[in-house]
Amino acid sequence: MRLFCPAKINLYLKVIGKRPDGYHELRTIMVPLAFGDDLEIEPAPSGIHLEAPGCGCAENENLAWKAASLFLARTRVTGGVRIRIHKRVPVGSGLGGGSSDASGVLLAMNELFRAGLDTRALGEMARELGADCPFFIHRRPLYLGGRGDVPISEPVLSDRHYLLVVPPVQVSTRLVFSKLSLPLTSERDIDRIEPKNSQCIEPEHWVENDLESVACRLYPEMACIKDELIGSGALRAGMSGSGSAFFGIYETHDALRCAMGRLVRHEGYVYVPTTRMTGDSYGDHRGQGVSGQG
Numbered sequence: 001m002r003l004f005c006p007a008k009i010n011l012y013l014k015v016i017g018k019r020p021d022g023y024h025e026l027r028t029i030m031v032p033l034a035f036g037d038d039l040e041i042e043p044a045p046s047g048i049h050l051e052a053p054g055c056g057c058a059e060n061e062n063l064a065w066k067a068a069s070l071f072l073a074r075t076r077v078t079g080g081v082r083i084r085i086h087k088r089v090p091v092g093s094g095l096g097g098g099s100s101d102a103s104g105v106l107l108a109m110n111e112l113f114r115a116g117l118d119t120r121a122l123g124e125m126a127r128e129l130g131a132d133c134p135f136f137i138h139r140r141p142l143y144l145g146g147r148g149d150v151p152i153s154e155p156v157l158s159d160r161h162y163l164l165v166v167p168p169v170q171v172s173t174r175l176v177f178s179k180l181s182l183p184l185t186s187e188r189d190i191d192r193i194e195p196k197n198s199q200c201i202e203p204e205h206w207v208e209n210d211l212e213s214v215a216c217r218l219y220p221e222m223a224c225i226k227d228e229l230i231g232s233g234a235l236r237a238g239m240s241g242s243g244s245a246f247f248g249i250y251e252t253h254d255a256l257r258c259a260m261g262r263l264v265r266h267e268g269y270v271y272v273p274t275t276r277m278t279g280d281s282y283g284d285h286r287g288q289g290v291s292g293q294g
Contacts, residue, residue: 001112005085005104006036006139006277007095008132009162009240009247012206017182019147023131024177026148029195029206030096030132031141031157032277035164037088037101039064041108044080048072054087055098063102067129071106074125077113090270092170094241096132103129103136132241139277143195155195157276158202161256163234163248164272165225165263171243176215204235204249215243222246232259 012029019025048068050059059065068081083105089097103126110117117125119137126133131147143153195201216223222239225246229237233255234248250256256273265271 001041001108003039003041003104003108004036005039005097005100005136006032006034007089007097007100007164008032008135009095009164009245010209011203011238012143013209013211013241015177015180015182015210023147025146027143027145027152027194028148029141029143029155030135030148031203032136032139033095033162033164033274034277035088035272035274036277037097037104038086039101039104039108040084040086041105041112042082043112044082047080049080049082050085051083052085052087052101054091055085056091063098063129063133064105067102067105067126067133068109070125070128071109071115075113075115075117077109077115081109081112090166090245093166093245094171094239094243095164095166095245096136096241099130099132100136102126103133107137141276153195153197153199156198156200158200159275160203160235161250161253162274162276163229163232163250163256163259164240164245164270164274165229165248166245166270166272167222167225167266168268169219169222169244171215171219173242175218176211176242179214179218180211207236207238207249209239211242212239215239219244228263229259232262234259 008030010028011031014027016025048065050065052062055062064083085101089095106122106125123134123137126137127149131149134149141155141157142151143155144150145152222244226237229248237248239246
């Protein structure tokens with residue numbers, strides 16, 4: 001079977017403080033995109049066989065491999081699985097490609113082997129793999145707390161068009177967090193402004209990321225991307241996760257097309273026009289994919 005594994009952007013990301021477990025308490029709005037990786041998966045007589053060119057790590061270090069191993073161990077499914085990942089989401093870009101692939105494996109294996117796990121059970125399994133993974137089980141815009149793994153509400157987003165700009169930089173999430181000066185913001189202050197269930201929000205009014213200024217100090221080549229997107233006509237622009245990808249928000253497809261004509265393409269950068277993911281959990285709306293490199 002085939003499954004679409006969407007990338008994501010963090011429209012909003014606030015760091016509240018350090019948690020007792022060593023992670024950071026976050027509040028974030030994540031949005032699944034119509035741009036992502038493609039996953040092919042089929043039963044095998046035994047073992048886990050992974051083909052994932054471009055993922056940049058050993059087979060048993062790949063989150064997709066770990067997801068398959070965890071699923072087989074927890075469900076006691078007999079036999080094995082063969083997985084192929086057609087990679088489009090740049091590694092280390094803050095777009096969640098690896099986490100999405102891992103959650104995609106859980107979703108696909110649940111259906112392939114008729115395991116009957118519900119969303120909650122799959123989400124708990126995904127949480128063991130990484131903080132972003134549970135979001136990709138839900139595959140819809142969510143306002144999240146905890147490490148970015150606990151759904152709080154499900155806002156509705158006004159339709160917008162997005163342009164992703166990914167420089168040839170792999171950002172160290174651990175380094176960015178280690179250099180962050182924690183803001184004097186309490187959970188109570190954040191909770192007063194959180195988006196509510198079914199509240200329709202305009203994405204451009206929520207763009208904020210506490211990690212952006214830190215990442216741009218550590219990786220100065222990223223600093224100009226936001227200004228270039230605003231200069232192209234974006235309503236707002238910001239960084240996703242800990243970087244390196246930035247996104248610009250445009251009201252219409254025509255506005256996005258005009259922006260792409262204005263932008264100066266940088267060598268080695270990837271430019272991706274897209275929208276948020278629509279359709280069912282298997283993604284019947286793919287967007288336009290990668291537009292090319294500078």
